[in-house]
Amino acid sequence: MKYKHSLWIFYTIIFLLFSSSVIVLELISEQNYKRSIILSRLDSYSVILSQTDDYETILPLLPEDLRITILDATGGVTFDSYESSNTLENHLQRPEVKDCLSKGSGNAIRTSETSHQKYLYYAKQYNTRIIRLAQPFEINLRHYFRPDWDILISIF
DSSP, X not given: OHHHHHHHHHHHHHHHHHHHHHHXXXXXXXXXXXXXXXXXXXXXXXHHHHTOSOHHXXXXXXXXXXXXXXEETTSOEEEESXXXXXXXXXXXXXXXXXXXXXXXXXXXXXXXXXXXXXXXXXXXXXXXXXXXXEEEOOOOTXXXXXXXXXXXXXXX
16 A cells, blocks of 8 residues: 555656746746737837937837837937936946946846836947847746636537
């Protein structure tokens, strides 16, 4: 009897480890997929913004949750869609800006110091200015833990 009990515990632990691994891998895959989609969009928006200096006019044509920050070559803020550019500190030490200066573009997922919300930041250099864009970034865990009613009904 003890043997059967031990075997049952062993298989339960193996099942839980396997299930946990699948969930973690799915979350990582989902995050990478969502990141690549948003980065593609942000790159497209940066190309559009690089064609103008009149950011206020083009702002209503872009997504409402898109944050736009235009930097000069020294990291000083010349335009920001959320805050007055005079109140913002130099952005030269931000991870996405550092990558941008060394590689031409850069990105980072982090919490905004201004809005305290998690964002995906993207920065790209165009001549003497850097266009830095950000969109909210979160993975919805409810998507993974809600039941798939179609499958459950078909099983029963």
